[in-house]
Amino acid sequence: MGEISVKKDISEMSLAFVGAGKMAQAMAKGFLAAGVVKADHITATAPSCRSQDTLEGIGCQFTHNNKEAVANSDIIFLSVKPHVLPGVLQEIAPVVTKRHLMVSVAAGVPLQFLEEKLPPKSRVIRVMPNTPCVVRQGASVYVPGSHVEKEDSEIIKSLLSSLGYCSESNEGMISAVTGLAGSGPAYAFTAIDALADGGVKMGLPRELSIKLAAQTLLGASKMVLETGKHPMQLKDDVCSPGGTTIYAIHKLESGGFRNLLIDAVEGACLRADAIAKKAK
Numbered sequence: 084m085g086e087i088s089v090k091k092d093i094s095e096m097s098l099a100f101v102g103a104g105k106m107a108q109a110m111a112k113g114f115l116a117a118g119v120v121k122a123d124h125i126t127a128t129a130p131s132c133r134s135q136d137t138l139e140g141i142g143c144q145f146t147h148n149n150k151e152a153v154a155n156s157d158i159i160f161l162s163v164k165p166h167v168l169p170g171v172l173q174e175i176a177p178v179v180t181k182r183h184l185m186v187s188v189a190a191g192v193p194l195q196f197l198e199e200k201l202p203p204k205s206r207v208i209r210v211m212p213n214t215p216c217v218v219r220q221g222a223s224v225y226v227p228g229s230h231v232e233k234e235d236s237e238i239i240k241s242l243l244s245s246l247g248y249c250s251e252s253n254e255g256m257i258s259a260v261t262g263l264a265g266s267g268p269a270y271a272f273t274a275i276d277a278l279a280d281g282g283v284k285m286g287l288p289r290e291l292s293i294k295l296a297a298q299t300l301l302g303a304s305k306m307v308l309e310t311g312k313h314p315m316q317l318k319d320d321v322c323s324p325g326g327t328t329i330y331a332i333h334k335l336e337s338g339g340f341r342n343l344l345i346d347a348v349e350g351a352c353l354r355a356d357a358i359a360k361k362a363k
C-alpha cells in the first residue's frame with residue numbers, strides 16, 4: 084500500500100456514505116482501521132434503522148436525511164443499489180456544490196449518467212471496490228469523471244490505497260473489473276466453503292476445514308503477489324509426478340473448473356454492462 088502525498092489533509096475531511104449497507108460499512112470500517120479518517124467525520128444514511136447500531140457502534144454518525152448528510156460533508160460515497168441511485172441523485176442534486184467530491188461505487192452506473200443527474204461541472208469519480216476493504220485487503224479501481232481535478236484523484240487514490248490494492252482505470256474496463264474483483268470475493272467464499280465440504284467429507288472437523296481452506300487460498304494468493312511467479316508455475320511446483328495433486332487437477336479440468344471461472348467473470352461483467360445500458 085503506497086503512501087501518497089495529498090496537499091489537503093484527508094483526516095480533516097468529512098465523509099458521507101449515502102447508503103449504509105454492506106459496501107459502505109466495509110469501506111467505513113476499513114478507513115477507521117487504517118486511521119485515515121476520524122470516526123466522527125463519517126456519516127452514513129439509510130431509510131431504515133437496520134445499519135444504525137453497526138455504524139454508531141464504530142463511532143460514525145447515522146441519519147435518514149440524505150440532503151443534510153451531503154450538505155455537511157466533503158466526500159460523498161454513493162453506496163446505494165444501482166436502481167436506487169437515480170432517485171437519490173435527484174434528491175441530493177440541489178445541495179451538491181463545488182465543495183463536494185462525489186464518488187459512486189454503484190456497479191454498472193456510467194459516469195455520464197452520474198454527471199448528467201448532478202449540477203454542471205460536478206466532480207464525480209467512479210469506483211469499483213470489493214468487500215475485503217473491511218480487512219484492508221480490498222482490490223479497487225477508480226475512474227475520474229470529466230471535471231475531476233488532479234488532487235481529487237489523489238485523494239481517492241490515497242483513501243482507497245488505505246483499503247488495499249488500488250489503481251486508476253478507464254471506464255471501458257470497469258465492467259470487467261466488476262466481474263473479476265467486485266464480485267470476485269463471492270467466488271472465493273464459495274470456493275472456501277466447497278473446499279471445506281471436501282475436508283468434512285473426508286473426515287475433518289468443519290472448523291478446521293474452513294481454516295485450512297481459507298489459509299490455503301490466502302497463502303497461495305500471497306505467493307502469487309510476492310514471488311511474481313506465474314500462477315501456473317506455482318501450480319506445477321505443487322504437482323509431483325504421479326502424486327496426489329495432479330489427480331485432483333485432472334478432476335478439476337474434467338469438471339471444467341477454469342471454464343466455469345472464466346464464465347463467472349464474463350457473466351458478472353455482462354450483467355454490469357446490462358445495468359449500464361438501462362441507466363442510459
Ligand SMILES: NC(=O)C1=CN([C@@H]2O[C@H](COP(=O)(O)OP(=O)(O)OC[C@H]3O[C@@H](n4cnc5c(N)ncnc54)[C@H](OP(=O)(O)O)[C@@H]3O)[C@@H](O)[C@H]2O)C=CC1
Pocket residue numbers: 101102103104105106107128129130131132133134149161162163164165167171188189190211212213214265266
Ligand atoms: N456488496 C458488494 O460486494 C459491492 C457492492 N458494490 C456496490 O455498492 C452499492 C451498495 O451495495 P451493497 O452495500 O451491497 O447494498 P446494501 O443493500 O447492503 O446497501 C444499500 C444501502 O442503501 C440504503 N438505501 C436504500 N435506499 C436509499 C435511499 N433512498 N437513500 C439512502 N440510502 C438508501 C439501504 O438502506 P436500508 O438498509 O434501509 O434498506 C442500505 O443501507 C451497490 O451499488 C453495489 O453495486 C460495489 C462493489 C462491491
Ligand SMILES: O=C(O)[C@@H]1CCC=N1
Pocket residue numbers: 190261265266
Ligand atoms: O453483486 C453486485 O451487484 C455487487 C457489485 C459487485 C459486487 N456486488
